[in-house]
Amino acid sequence: MADNNSRPADEVQGQAGAIENRERAANSPASQPIGKGMFGVTGSGDTSGFSGLVRRAPAIVETPRPYGGYFDEVVDALQEAYPAFHDAVEKIVVDRGELTIYIRAERIAEVCAVLRDDPSLRFELCNSVSGVDYIHDPRRLHVVYHLTSMTYRRRIRLEVAVSVDNPHVPSVTSVYPTADWQERETYDMFGVIFDGHPNLTRILMPDDWEGFPQRKDYPLGGVPVEYKGAEIPPPDERRAYK
Amino acid sequence: MTDAYAEARQTTEGRVYTVTGGDWDSTFGGGDPIAEERIIVNMGPQHPSTHGVLRLILELEGETVTQTRAVVGYLHTGIEKNTEYRTWTQGVTYVTRADYLSPIFNETAYCLAVEKLLGIEVPERATTIRVLMMELNRIASHLVWLATTGMELGALSMMIYGFREREYILDIFELASGLRMNMAYIRPGGVAQDLPDAAVEKIREFLKIMPKRVDQYEALLSGNAIWRKRTQGVGYLDITGCVALGVTGPVLRSAGLPWDLRKTMPYCGYETYDFEVCTHTSADVWGRYMVRLNEIRESLKIVEQAVDRLRPGPVMVEDRKIAWPAQLAIGNDGMGNSLEHVRRIMGQSMEALIHHFKLVTEGFRVPPGQVYVPIESPRGELGLHVVSDGGTRPYRVHMREPSFVNLQALPAVSEGGLLADVIAGGASLDPVMGGCDR
Numbered sequence: 296m297a298d299n300n301s302r303p304a305d306e307v308q309g310q311a312g313a314i315e316n317r318e319r320a321a322n323s324p325a326s327q328p329i330g331k332g333m334f335g336v337t338g339s340g341d342t343s344g345f346s347g348l349v350r351r352a353p354a355i356v357e358t359p360r361p362y363g364g365y366f367d368e369v370v371d372a373l374q375e376a377y378p379a380f381h382d383a384v385e386k387i388v389v390d391r392g393e394l395t396i397y398i399r400a401e402r403i404a405e406v407c408a409v410l411r412d413d414p415s416l417r418f419e420l421c422n423s424v425s426g427v428d429y430i431h432d433p434r435r436l437h438v439v440y441h442l443t444s445m446t447y448r449r450r451i452r453l454e455v456a457v458s459v460d461n462p463h464v465p466s467v468t469s470v471y472p473t474a475d476w477q478e479r480e481t482y483d484m485f486g487v488i489f490d491g492h493p494n495l496t497r498i499l500m501p502d503d504w505e506g507f508p509q510r511k512d513y514p515l516g517g518v519p520v521e522y523k524g525a526e527i528p529p530p531d532e533r534r535a536y537k
Numbered sequence: 538m539t540d541a542y543a544e545a546r547q548t549t550e551g552r553v554y555t556v557t558g559g560d561w562d563s564t565f566g567g568g569d570p571i572a573e574e575r576i577i578v579n580m581g582p583q584h585p586s587t588h589g590v591l592r593l594i595l596e597l598e599g600e601t602v603t604q605t606r607a608v609v610g611y612l613h614t615g616i617e618k619n620t621e622y623r624t625w626t627q628g629v630t631y632v633t634r635a636d637y638l639s640p641i642f643n644e645t646a647y648c649l650a651v652e653k654l655l656g657i658e659v660p661e662r663a664t665t666i667r668v669l670m671m672e673l674n675r676i677a678s679h680l681v682w683l684a685t686t687g688m689e690l691g692a693l694s695m696m697i698y699g700f701r702e703r704e705y706i707l708d709i710f711e712l713a714s715g716l717r718m719n720m721a722y723i724r725p726g727g728v729a730q731d732l733p734d735a736a737v738e739k740i741r742e743f744l745k746i747m748p749k750r751v752d753q754y755e756a757l758l759s760g761n762a763i764w765r766k767r768t769q770g771v772g773y774l775d776i777t778g779c780v781a782l783g784v785t786g787p788v789l790r791s792a793g794l795p796w797d798l799r800k801t802m803p804y805c806g807y808e809t810y811d812f813e814v815c816t817h818t819s820a821d822v823w824g825r826y827m828v829r830l831n832e833i834r835e836s837l838k839i840v841e842q843a844v845d846r847l848r849p850g851p852v853m854v855e856d857r858k859i860a861w862p863a864q865l866a867i868g869n870d871g872m873g874n875s876l877e878h879v880r881r882i883m884g885q886s887m888e889a890l891i892h893h894f895k896l897v898t899e900g901f902r903v904p905p906g907q908v909y910v911p912i913e914s915p916r917g918e919l920g921l922h923v924v925s926d927g928g929t930r931p932y933r934v935h936m937r938e939p940s941f942v943n944l945q946a947l948p949a950v951s952e953g954g955l956l957a958d959v960i961a962g963g964a965s966l967d968p969v970m971g972g973c974d975r
Contacts, residue, residue, distance in 0.1 A: 391656070422783065536899045
């Protein structure tokens with residue numbers, strides 16, 4: 296993670312918050328084993344050798360500067376406009392031509408306000424708020440924000456991570472009213488609680504639904520069907536390549 | 538004989554009844570009936586004017602709407618969750634069913650995202666076919682908008698004309714893919730199969746008749762006094778409101794901001810096509826009508842350029858680890874593996890059979906990471922956020938659906954207006970509940 300790249304150590308080491316962030320980042324292991332075998336079955340006398348395979352969760356590696364394109368400008372402008380930058384930003388990743396800034400959950404609304412209002416940033420449009428459940432991450436519930444600057448024609452992604460035990464993220468509805476329904480959907484599907492949201496209720500599922508359907512430990516559901524005499528199990532119970 | 542509602546008394550002329558009708562005195566004595574009476578109307582989810590299963594809870598003062606609440610979710614089918622249990626290629630068949638009026642856009646955005654994750658580029662002919670199909674789909678989608686909105690505002694003939702021309706486009710889709718809707722025609726790496734000559738001919742024919750038809754719609758609606766009264770000054774939403782509420786697409790352009798991703802952040806080579814971004818400044822239902830009408834004309838221009846650009850060539854990437862092994866063909870029971878391919882894998886090449894089996898059952902692996910690919914759908918920005926963990930199935934697929942986001946603007950465009958204008962304002966946002974609820 297933060298330690299195994301070539302980023303000059305003295306660049307941000309002066310900042311206490313940065314060190315803390317690096318420690319926090321180092322606590323989530325780079326890549327960890329998440330399962331064995333390729334087909335999700337055991338005890339079947341598999342002689343292919345694939346049953347000994349250890350699958351690992353992909354690691355998210357911080358990108359060293361320069362980020363390339365307009366990404367450096369965006370990060371510099373944010374650093375200048377937002378005094379608590381080193382405390383709020385956990386890591387910055389550039390992958391496939393997209394910039395992702397990992398933010399500490401409790402800072403997200405502040406960062407969004409700066410990104411929207413600073414004249415050199417001007418991210419006026421919040422395109423999308425949604426969740427991803429990285430089940431092997433200790434802070435497994437991630438909320439992902441996609442912002443667009445219509446002025447500069449730039450896009451960035453913000454990501455925050457919270458644990459299932461403490462799934463609280465400040466709502467950005469006061470900055471971006473469009474996040475209203477999208478935060479409700481993220482709550483509905485992942486159980487992330489957006490503090491300060493005016494009306495955080497379920498939106499796609501019925502009001503009395505139990506559980507959060509998009510979490511990875513929530514089953515897809517379905518019933519077995521009979522086809523030409525054979526019983527086909529529901530999709531999430533079928534043997535599949537992992 | 539006594540009656541609860543009619544008091545009776547005996548007179549010299551016989552028995553006389555005084556019909557009071559219950560408690561009218563107390564009702565009339567109670568103050569201003571308009572201001573005091575709060576009516577809550579539950580409109581939908583089964584209502585012909587709500588574009589599918591949208592439920593509106595309206596609070597009325599007389600005929601004026603004081604509060605609008607939209608309730609969605611009646612068409613939630615778990616499309617995003619389902620893709621996590623299928624291969625990357627099968628994912629196309631799920632996302633295409635979200636916004637059923639613009640399936641090609643769902644497929645293209647998803648495939649562009651998968652291709653970005655894979656780091657591959659599709660052949661030029663495939664990209665041109667994608668642009669061609671997207672623009673035809675945009676015309677079809679706008680036609681349905683014109684047709685249904687016409688119907689809702691009383692212009693029933695528009696309904697018939699709109700669906701007639703849309704059927705023509707669906708015939709083109711059927712010629713190309715074997716299916717009218719939800720075709721799963723765009724696939725990661727290219728398109729499912731090449732465009733047949735018959736489809737190109739039919740598109741050329743369509744290009745001849747359509748411009749006149751668009752002029753006919755305009756002649757039918759624009760001069761109509763009722764149409765003008767029902768649309769002009771109704772459902773006002775300015776640029777600030779649009780951007781704050783995340784509203785994109787024709788609604789944003791009707792407020793005057795020329796924000797069209799085909800121009801501002803081009804993809805699929807849109808920067809090489811000659812077309813205009815249609816805008817209007819009235820920010821009302823009329824403006825959205827004009828923008829959509831003109832966008833049909835601009836899309837026709839793009840379709841024409843794309844047809845002229847079609848050169849023979851592959852429509853799928855060369856990599857046999859991604860491209861479907863069989864050349865698909867349309868048989869009398871729909872699209873399927875070509876008979877030549879079946880003959881080859883069953884009779885000649887064991888390796889080809891194994892490869893076919895592996896690719897169809899296991900699929901291909903996609904390197905871990907996440908991408909967000911936005912494209913300009915007929916309703917605004919359609920963004921696909923796709924996450925891979927390196928496996929043969931998507932780890933997460935999220936669709937940033939313009940219908941879902943734009944519907945949040947419904948209170949803003951309808952509150953303070955008349956009940957009848959809720960229909961016009963809501964229709965002008967063009968929500969498709971299949972996309973909204975996914």
